[in-house]
Amino acid sequence: MxxxxxxxxxxxxxxxxxxxxxxxxxxxxxxxxxxxxxxxxxxxxxxxxxxxxxxxxxxxxxxxxxxxxxxxxxxxLPRAGPDVVTVQAEARQWAWRFGYADAPGRVTEGVLHIPAGRPVDVAITTADVIHAFWVPRLAGKLDAVPGRVNVLRIEAGSPGRYEGLGSEYNGPGYRDHRFTVVAHDPAGWDRFLQDETP
Amino acid sequence: MNTLQRHRALSRIWASDSGWKRWFTTVNHTDLGRMFLAVAVLFFIIGGILAMLIRAQLASPRSAFIGPEHYNQIFTMHGTIMMFLFAIPLFEGLAVYLLPKLLGTRDLAFPRLTAFGFWCYVFGGSMMIFSLLAGMAPDSGWFMYPPLSSTIAAQGINSDFWLIGITFVEISAISAAVEICVTILRYRAVGMSLSRMPIFAWYALVTAVMILTGFPPLILGSILLELERAFDMPFFQVAAGGDALLWQHLFWLFGHPEVYIIFLPAAGAISTILPVMARTRLMGYGWIVAAAVSLGVLSFGLWVHHMFTTGIPHMGLAFFSAASTLVAVPTAVQLFAWIGTLWQGRPDMRLPMLWLLAFFATFVIGGLTGVMVAIVPFDWQAHDTYFIVAHLHYVLVGGFVFPMLAALYYWLPHFVGRKTYFNLGNTAFWLVFTGFHGTFLLLHWAGLLGMRRRIDSYAPGQGWELINLFASVSSFVMAIGFALVLIDVVVNAAVAVRGSRDPWHAGTLEWAMPTPPAPYNFASIPTVASRDPLYDTPDLPVRIARGEGYLGDCARERRETLCVDVATGAPRHITVFPGNTALPALMSAVTGLFFLGMLVKAYWLVPLSALGVICCAMVWVWSLSPKQAEGALHAGHGLALTTAAEVADPPGWWGSLFLLLADGTFFGSLLFGYAFLWTIAPNWPPPAYVEAGLWPLLCLGAGAVLTLAGARVATLSGSALEATGLLALGAGATLILARAPDPTAHAYDATIWVLMGYALVHVLIALLMTGVLSMRRLASHPAVTTTGAARIVRLWSDYAVAVALITFAAAALPGVLA
Amino acid sequence: MRSLLRLALPLTLWLACFSAVYGLAGLLCSSRWSPVADDTTRLTLLALAAMAAVVLQAGLVLALRSPRWQDPDTTLRRASLVLAVAALVSTIWTLLPPLLTTHSCDTGEQAHLPEIR
Missing domain, CATH: 1.10.287 (Helix Hairpins)
Structure with missing residues (x-):
């Protein structure tokens, strides 16, 4: 809250x-x-x-x-727009992997990088059971369902680190099924896309 | 015959066996109702102990009290036990005990079925508890979402215990529901028209119909998931054309009505107790009946609101968000009708009233948070957090446990025939009430702060340690309160002094008998002219005892009661009940072997025990079939009626009708699942569709015609014709199966197997029934005693034909369209 | 039994219409089976189905008022009428909002997915 x-x-x-x-x-x-x-x-x-x-x-x-x-x-709802950034979140027991449309090939484990102040569409998928993607301070949650791609719109108002949670019960490792969202300022985001350590 | 002689004669006729045998041979609803209630309370205690373990674990951050493996079993079993082994059976127990007494009759429609259901519940429940003690309990959460609960992520036997154990227990829910429906419609006091029925009967009727239509989707889902786990039939595996969301649809298609199946009986108890406590009559009887019916039906249109975060299009969510808000309206109608009743009476602050006030305070909060989560965007945030945990406990404890405690204290004098003696109940009330709100009120906030449900521990510094500590301490206060309630009841039952017959001055018929009740309930079946007969005819109890009603003469030395007309309550015929028998307990034990064989994968045991069940069923049917016609019998007041064996619509026909309602819902859910996979599931179409071909079609056509015709000829050759037709239908289904040889290849093939299996089972049922009827005709039972039986067989064989036609069409349709 | 049918029928009809229209929405959106591609046609079809449902329910209210079909018992007659009106209101209540939402099919624009394997 x-x-x-x-x-x-x-x-x-x-x-x-x-x-x-x-x-x-x-x-x-x-x-x-x-x-x-x-x-x-x-x-x-x-x-x-x-x-x-x-x-x-x-x-x-x-x-x-x-x-x-x-x-x-x-x-x-996620709507098309000029400044929308698309990322992918793939959940499995018990980890998260993230991919970036603007930096093909870039994969991060456990940390999702986004630009602050711009709408971000997260395409959520799963490699095994049902999971859910939730960053409580940014938006509501959406499930990762086998065989489907669900799209959630999130946006961070200002740069910073936000806690993300897997929020659909998924077995013994559920407690620690979490990740971090790092929201960058424009310069930081550019650096991230160019594969420099932000 | 004077009153005492009549009492002695009836007691002799209706008595259960004495000694230890009584437990296994009784078919009396008073006995079985008490046994149901006692076992349900036992499960409540077990579920409560699990809840205490949960709260102990969560009292402090980073707790090392229980590891995640055990914690997951504990919360799964807490939910499962409270829902399936406590709440539903408690309603069944209450209805089994009370309904015949409220309705003015001597027993439920099918006494042996009551016993059968009870034993299925006990055996199935024991299976679940065994898994808990052995450390092999289900651990996928009480709604068992695949793939987590399926072979991909749960190889052990844990999930099988859930799927098989719960399905076994559901047999008791279905049988109780059939029984409740037929009892309410046909077994009432003379003159008790539908609109003179006690309000509890209306609620019980709606609840029973909901059980018949709500449980089949769950039973279907459980069977499909067990087939996937045991035989690799991929209903929920996306790679092979299945869909994990299909389970969620089937589960919540059951799961949401379930909430109202739990709430409605409680509302029935409230509508009964509240006016008595307020010394007035219920406001808006017709409105409340309409509200109960509305809740019953509307609750079937809400299931997707448990799936708001699964990625269903927003328009789809709008349907269910709208329906979810709408369901608050009939709830409000009842709530304000109750408050209006309080306003027009002079409410008394006695113990049942206290629990009703606890209900109001708690349930209104639960209802309001329920409206909140019906609003889609809010649910996106609150879903799967402690906000939901708190909400559902407010609804279920506030809407079920508190009213049931009111009911306990209200009917305790009836159960035990004693005065409430100590004031322990008041102390217990305050402990439970404050303990409950202390536990759950602040957990709403913890959920909004991001506390997910089902985590086994948490890190400090997230702002919810204090809330959890406070909740845990409060929960132990609540537990002490429940323990005091238990002690209070036991002490009351054991040592309190004998009470008067009608301590609350209520108007309904259950208080027209001496307490504790005699096994026959009413010495004669009363005639009633209003909803509260004891208010309008204060000397009714005496007149019943004097034998001034119907069937007060027990010269025929057997258990008899009246069947009445559904709408008006005019007497129609006499029902003869079976005596004490261990057959139901035996049959449910054999049924248990069937499920046990599935569970431990000893598949040789499965057909053997199925055969055993069939044999038991044959004995069951045969032992009550009359060998001679009796004609019209004296029923009192100069009325001559035949027995139920000699009418066209015997209770068994009505029972079949309601059982077929459940069966049809099961079939409908199966077709829905098929259509769902066909249109929505990724990875369709399958490699190949089944083609109908000439031979299966020929078998189907000929079989349908012969079966329909044979069932309409009331002779032995008619039965032979019918049997031939059914065999042809079976051959057709088998031929189709041969064309889809591998049920593990794709969800489509697996579904074809289930469809054809379903058709074959119904062909077999109709065949067995035709067999029994032929045997009776061979044994030259008079035609007048087989008319009703023949109509029952016709019902089932017509259904088998319909099923065969529809399954054939469903199997062939995709191939034709493609 | 007929009295009970009078009570059960109106909302059961609501459930049937509700499921049918929801099913139709699902079918129209299913990429595999739908003959219709654009949102306007889809919404028009759904609106027509919803209107048919409303007409059915209104007919039922009238039928339960008519001397031919109404219940002989006063209490039950009133209850069945209340339920028929409730079913009519429910039909409008649950079928109107979906028609007011946009994007009838997807949860949003389909993202082209970055490859992460």
Whole structure:
């Protein structure tokens, strides 16, 4: 919950909205239940409880939420663009290998290099079982499924090192199935592409 | 005959055996319900101990208490035990014990099936526990994703224990579900129309239908994965045309309805207990029935929300995100109807009510976090973290365990016939409630901070050490609370003083009998005119005991009850129940050998035990077939009814109908899997498709016509015709198999084998049934007693024909299109 | 049994339509089987299917109101009507959002993959 990129930041905002809404609804329901003890017993209106609170209320809230969620989901999808960088992440038990479209032949083990401030599409594949690619501070996660290529859009706002995790349980080595993302400034990225140690 | 004499006569007729034999020969639902509940609680304790080990391991960073190999077995078994060996069986136990009493009848529709299911559960569960003790337990997580759970990454026997053990246990779920459906529809008090049924019966009905349609995809998936592991048939191996995602679809097609299969019975208990605690009647009965039905069906359209991160196109996700938010609506309807009920009554703060309040507080939070993860982008972040772990515990503990504890304290006086005596229950409540929230509330936050589920330990300095320590300490507080509940119940059952008949002043029929209940439940079958008969007819219990209802006269010296009309509850016929028998226990033991043979790869044992099961089934059917017609019998109130053996739609026909619903869902899932592989899986098409050819088609056509015609002729020659037709169908399927000789070559060939195997099994079932019917006709059983049986056979042979036609078409279609 | 069918049918029909439209979406996207290549045609086909589903559900609501098909029991009649309306709303609720999303098939533009072996 310390976002360092646009995708993670959007999701963090979504979370705070959800938390505020959920807290309000919880307090409202709790208040209604407590009131049941405080008020004098008597016929209460079925229409208010069932139709008003049970049907209308959730329908309105959920419709708004669903629209918001789908709108955000659309925005987070990988879209073609002039400055998009493509990298490949291949997972296996229990390591990560990364390849780079801009530097064919370059392979790094356990460390993914990306340019900061530019959208990066990660093409995720697996060599054995199902894994998932997750950099918590940059974006959500996406699975590596045998026989498929899944594309995840990530972006780091500023240069730095970010922790990456394999986040689909994959056997005894799961705990240490991690990697590091290094986001470079433009000069550092160029140096990396030209195979100089950044 | 006075009340006491009637009680003695009925007790003699309905009594289970005495001594140790009783455990194995009882078919009485009160006995079996208690046994089910006790075993389920035992598994809860085992699952709870595993949970304690998990929390002990995670209490501090870099813990060296358990290594990853054992930790993986522990969390896999914790989930598996709690889901399959605790939650579902606890519902089955509660329904087995309560339903006949709530509905005003004397036993469940198929008493021997109850026992059979129970023993399958015990034997299958024991298999799982054995694997745990032997250190060979499944270790791929409770949803067993291949390839991790398949031969590529799990060579040991661990996964086989899961696939075979759980499938064995599911037999009990399916049999209980069939039984619950038929009981609710046909075995009720006179005059209890559908809209006068106690609300719990509605929930149980919806749950049972969901079990029948929800479990088959899982059973299919387990069979396919076991075939892949044992015989190398590549359903989930991408290189040979399989697809790992097929498992996820099949698993969650079961897994999501499963959540509601667990929640709905709890909601049924709430709807029953809450109005009594609030001293009023339930608000919005019709709305709640509609909400339960909606939940039941809607939950089948959500399964992909467990797969939001698998790379399915965003439009596909939109379908399931929408459906997932929608399912919150019927939940809200029930929730606010319950709150409305509280508002219109004068709620009392007694122990069951306390647990219901714990339910409200916990389940509402679980529901709200559930809506959060239904929103796709949020799920991308929260998926597979402790946020999900916390969410699912809020839903399952809040939505199932707490209401079940309310139910425990509510029906405890009924189970044991004693007054609640000590105040230990209150202390236990506060320990469990605070312990639970202490454990799980902050774990939501740990998940958002990046704590993945299923890690066996973690490095310090990530900001979640304190949360985990606090959670672990709280979890032990919760465990102490559960231990106190257990002690409280045992002490109550053993030493408390005798209580009154209806301590809560409830209105439903289970309180119209002396407690603890007699084996026959009701001395005579009552007539009811409302949903809460005890409120409107306070002297009903006395009148039942005096034999003023139906079947109060037990001169025929056998176990009898009434079957009623589905919609109106008007009496239709008399059912004669079987007596005590060890056959169900024996049959499930032989079934166990079948699964054991698969497990240890002693394949010679498999056909032998299958033969054993068939023999048991023959004895089972034959022993209850009447040899003479009885005609109309006296049922009380001047009513003359025939027995179920002499009607066109006996309980067995209804049971077959519901069993075929499950079977059809299984078949549908198989066809879905086939279509999925065909359209989605990489590495298709296969090297070659099967071509139908003339001979198989000829066998199929002739077989279908002969079977359909033969089943409609009510004579011995009709049976012969039917058998010939079925044999022709079998020959056709075998011919197709010969054209796809190698099931390990490609997922397509493997699927053809499963399709044809399925057709052959159904041909065999129909053949065996035709055989029994012919034997009865040969033995000159009067025609009036075989009409119902003949209709059952027709149902199954028609189904076999349909299956044969569809599997042939499915096998040949890709070849024709290509 | 007929009363139970009246209760079960509306949402079962929803499930069938929902699965059918989702299946159609999958089929239209499958590179192997789809005769349709562009997004507009795809969306139009899906929209037509969704509309057919809505019409079916609306017909069911009317049928369950008609004297010929309605349940004789008041409570069950009301419950079956509530469920029929619920099924209609569910159909619209679940089939509308997918039509509003773009990129009906892929998760994004297909990357040309760098070779790392």
């Amino acid at each position: 310390h976002p360092a990129g646009p995708a993670a930041a959007t999701i963090a905002t979504l979370w705070w909205v959800l938390l505020a809404g959920a807290t309000a609804i919880f307090l409202f329901v709790a208040g209604l239940i407590v009131l049941a003890w405080r008020r004098a017993p008597g016929k209460s209106d079925e229409r208010v409880f069932v139709v008003g609170l049970g049907l209308a209320f959730p329908l309105v809230v959920l419709a708004a939420l669903l629209a918001y969620g789908l709108f955000i989901g659309e925005r987070l």
